[in-house]
Amino acid sequence: MAHILGLVGSARPWGNSELLVRQALRGAEAEGGTGQMVRLTDLRLEACTGCMRCAIGGKPCPIEDDMAWLIQAIEAADGLVLAAPTYFLGPAAVVKRVLDRLLMVTGRVTEPLPRPRPAVTIATAGLQDWRGVTLPFLNAVVAVFGFLPIESLTALAPGPGEVLLDEELMGRVWTAGRRLARGDMDPSPPPPGVCPICRCDAFVLRADRAVCPICGQEAAIEPVEGKISLHFVGVEGEVRRWSPEGMRKHMIEWVQATGPRFLARRAEIKERRRPYQESELEWLRPPLDPQREEP
Numbered sequence: 500m501a502h503i504l505g506l507v508g509s510a511r512p513w514g515n516s517e518l519l520v521r522q523a524l525r526g527a528e529a530e531g532g533t534g535q536m537v538r539l540t541d542l543r544l545e546a547c548t549g550c551m552r553c554a555i556g557g558k559p560c561p562i563e564d565d566m567a568w569l570i571q572a573i574e575a576a577d578g579l580v581l582a583a584p585t586y587f588l589g590p591a592a593v594v595k596r597v598l599d600r601l602l603m604v605t606g607r608v609t610e611p612l613p614r615p616r617p618a619v620t621i622a623t624a625g626l627q628d629w630r631g632v633t634l635p636f637l638n639a640v641v642a643v644f645g646f647l648p649i650e651s652l653t654a655l656a657p658g659p660g661e662v663l664l665d666e667e668l669m670g671r672v673w674t675a676g677r678r679l680a681r682g683d684m685d686p687s688p689p690p691p692g693v694c695p696i697c698r699c700d701a702f703v704l705r706a707d708r709a710v711c712p713i714c715g716q717e718a719a720i721e722p723v724e725g726k727i728s729l730h731f732v733g734v735e736g737e738v739r740r741w742s743p744e745g746m747r748k749h750m751i752e753w754v755q756a757t758g759p760r761f762l763a764r765r766a767e768i769k770e771r772r773r774p775y776q777e778s779e780l781e782w783l784r785p786p787l788d789p790q791r792e793e794p
C-alpha cells in the first residue's frame with residue numbers, strides 16, 4: 500500500500516494549499532493508498548546558519564529542531580504532495596526555510612541515492628501575472644529527495660477555499676493523487692515555453708539561448724511563424740541540478756572543494772577582518788520583552 504505524504508506550506512487553516520493537498524490525498528486513498536499531512540508552519544524549523552558541518556564535515560546538523568524529523572518523514576513516503584502559496588512572487592517563507600536546510604540531505608554524499616518516486620507540486624496564487632517563481636522552488640524541494648513531479652501546476656485562487664469552485668482543477672488534482680498511489684512515474688507534459696524540468700517560465704537570456712535560472716536547463720530560442728519558440732535540449736538522461744545525482748556532483752565538485760580553499764586563506768581573512776571588529780558599530784535590536792522567549 501503506497502503511503503503518500505502531503506506537505507502544506509500555508510499557515511492558513513482550510514486555505515487553498517491545504518484543500519489541494521487533501522484532494523490529492525483523497526485521490527490516493529481512492530486508489531488504495533494511505534495519506535498523512537504535515538503543516539510546515541506547525542514545525543519548529545530554524546534558519547540554516549551556514550556552518551557547513553553537514554555539507555563539508557559530513558556531521559549531523561547541530562540545530563535541534565524538527566528538520567531531521569521532517570526529512571525522515573519525507574524519505575519514508577512512497578509519494579509526495581507539496582502545495583504552498585505564492586507570497587510576494589515566491590514560495591511562502593517556510594518552503595524556502597526547508598530548502599535552505601536541505602544541505603542536510605545533499606551533504607550525505609557517501610549514502611546511496613534515493614529511489615525515484617512520484618510527486619505532485621501545486622503553487623497557489625491570486626493572479627496569473629503575479630505567480631512569480633513559486634512552482635520551480637517547490638519542484639526543487641521535491642527533486643532533492645528524488646521525487647519526480649508527475650503533476651505540477653499553479654492554482655489561481657485569491658480567497659481561502661476558492662479552489663473548491665474550480666471543478667476542473669479539483670478533478671485534475673484528485674486524478675494526480677490516484678496516480679501517486681499507483682506509483683505512476685509518467686509526468687504530465689509541460690505547457691509550451693515552460694522549463695520541462697522545474698516548470699519555471701522565467702528565463703535568463705544568453706546569446707541564442709534561454710537558461711532556466713532555477714534548474715539550469717537550456718533552450719534554443721527559435722523563431723516560428725514570427726513568434727519566439729523555446730526548444731529545450733538534452734532533457735533526457737542529463738545530470739540535472741536539483742536531482743540527487745546533480746546535487747551530489749555539485750556537493751563534491753564545488754561545495755566540498757570550497758573547504759580546503761577557505762582553510763588555506765583563513766588566517767589572511769582573519770587578519771583582514773580585524774579593522775571591522777575594532778569599529779564601534781552596534782547591532783540595533785528591539786527592546787527586551789519579558790514575555791518573549793529569547794532565541
Ligand SMILES: Cc1cc2nc3c(=O)[nH]c(=O)nc-3n(C[C@H](O)[C@H](O)[C@H](O)COP(=O)(O)O)c2cc1C
Pocket residue numbers: 509510511513514515516517583584585586587588589623624625626627629630631655656657658659660
Ligand atoms: C502576504 C501575501 C502575499 C501574496 N502575494 C502574492 C503574489 O505575489 N502573487 C500572487 O499571485 N498571489 C499572492 N498572494 C495570494 C495568495 O498566493 C493566494 O491567496 C493563495 O491562494 C493563498 O494560498 P493559501 O490559501 O493556501 O494560503 C499573496 C497573499 C498573501 C497573504
